[in-house]
Amino acid sequence: MRDDLELDPFFIVSSPRSGSTLLRLLLNSHSSIVVPPECSFITWLAPEFADWAREDNSGIRLSKFLQSLNNARKFDTWGLAIDLVERRISDRLPDTYASLCLCVIEAFCEATNQRCSRWGDKNTNHIREIELLQGVFPNAKFIWLTRDLRDVAVSSIEASAVKTTSAYAPSLSQSPEVVGKAWRLENIAMLSRIESGQFESRIRWIRYEDLVRQTQQTLEYLFDFIGVSYEPVADRFWAENRDLNTEPVETMDWKLLTREPVREDRVGRWSNVMSQEESRLLLDFADGLEQLIDDA
Numbered sequence: 001m002r003d004d005l006e007l008d009p010f011f012i013v014s015s016p017r018s019g020s021t022l023l024r025l026l027l028n029s030h031s032s033i034v035v036p037p038e039c040s041f042i043t044w045l046a047p048e049f050a051d052w053a054r055e056d057n058s059g060i061r062l063s064k065f066l067q068s069l070n071n072a073r074k075f076d077t078w079g080l081a082i083d084l085v086e087r088r089i090s091d092r093l094p095d096t097y098a099s100l101c102l103c104v105i106e107a108f109c110e111a112t113n114q115r116c117s118r119w120g121d122k123n124t125n126h127i128r129e130i131e132l133l134q135g136v137f138p139n140a141k142f143i144w145l146t147r148d149l150r151d152v153a154v155s156s157i158e159a160s161a162v163k164t165t166s167a168y169a170p171s172l173s174q175s176p177e178v179v180g181k182a183w184r185l186e187n188i189a190m191l192s193r194i195e196s197g198q199f200e201s202r203i204r205w206i207r208y209e210d211l212v213r214q215t216q217q218t219l220e221y222l223f224d225f226i227g228v229s230y231e232p233v234a235d236r237f238w239a240e241n242r243d244l245n246t247e248p249v250e251t252m253d254w255k256l257l258t259r260e261p262v263r264e265d266r267v268g269r270w271s272n273v274m275s276q277e278e279s280r281l282l283l284d285f286a287d288g289l290e291q292l293i294d295d296a
Helices: 020-028 043-051 059-071 080-093 097-112 130-138 149-160 176-194 209-211 215-226 237-244 249-254 276-285
Strands: 011-012 118-122 141-146 203-207
Touching: 020 118, 020 141, 020 209, 020 215, 020 237, 043 059, 043 097, 043 130, 059 080, 080 097, 097 118, 097 130, 118 141, 141 176, 141 209, 141 249, 149 176, 149 276, 203 209, 203 215, 209 215, 215 249
Parallel strands: 011 118, 011 141, 141 203
Antiparallel strands: none
16 A cells, blocks of 8 residues: 555545445545545544543553444454554554544555545534544535435335344434434534534535436545546446445345445435425425525
8 A cells, every 4th residue: 555645535425325335436546546445434533532642642541542443433444454554553652642543544545455545434423523633633624415305205115124134223313303403403414514514625526316316526636536536436336335345245135226326316305205285395495505405
C-alpha cells in the first residue's frame, strides 16, 4: 500500500434506506478511493480516545484502544486482524485521534490490497453526528444523500420484514409515521447546517434518484468533489460485490440488490404499493423539504 492516504476523509451522510450502501460501493470501486464497510468506530470511540497523544502509542492506552476497536459493532465484518492495526500505529506513531483513525483505515487498505489516496466513511448514524465528525476532522468533506421519503418508507418496511439470523439486522420501523418523523428531523437539520454556512464549500448534496437515473453525471460530480478522476465504476461495482463480498455477508440479507447493476426501477416504487392517504401523510413531513421529493 502506498503511504499517501490523505488525513481528511469524506463522510456519506443520509437517513436509513436512502441508498448509502449503493453509493459506498460505487465510490469504493474507484481505484483511488477506499470506503470500508459500515462500522463507524470513529464516532463510537471518540468520547474515550479523542485526546489521543503521541505518548499513548504504547502501553495501557494503546491496549484499551485496540480492544475497544476490536469490540466495535460490525468491526468483525472487516476481517481485519487487530495486530495489523497495531503494527500500523507503531509505524506511524499518531499524535491525534484523527491520525489514529487513519492508521485503522491504512491497515484496512493493506489487508484488502487497496492502493488509495482518498478515503471515506459511511454510516446512517453520521447524519446525527455531524458536529462530532467535524470536531475530529475539521477539513472533512460531506456527501449528503437524500431519497424521496415515500420510497424510504417502502424500503424500510420491506427491509424490516426480511428474515435473517444476522446479529446486525437493522432496527427499522414499519410505521410510515415513525419513518417520516425521523426523516424530517435528520434532513431538516442538514439543510439548516448548510444554510448557516457550517460546511462552507465542503459539502455536496445528491439525490438517490439522480444517482440511479444519471449515474455517470452524478459520479463525475462526486469524483471531482473528492479530487479524483472519473472511472466507470458503475460497470463493475456490483460484480466486485458479488465476487469479493465488498459488502459483508453479515449484512447481505437485506442488501441483495447491491449485487446487481444500478436499477432505475427502484425509484417511485411507492406509487405501486402505497395508498393516496399514506402518501399524503408522508408528504406532510416533507413540508419545507419539497426539494427532497422526487416529482419526475
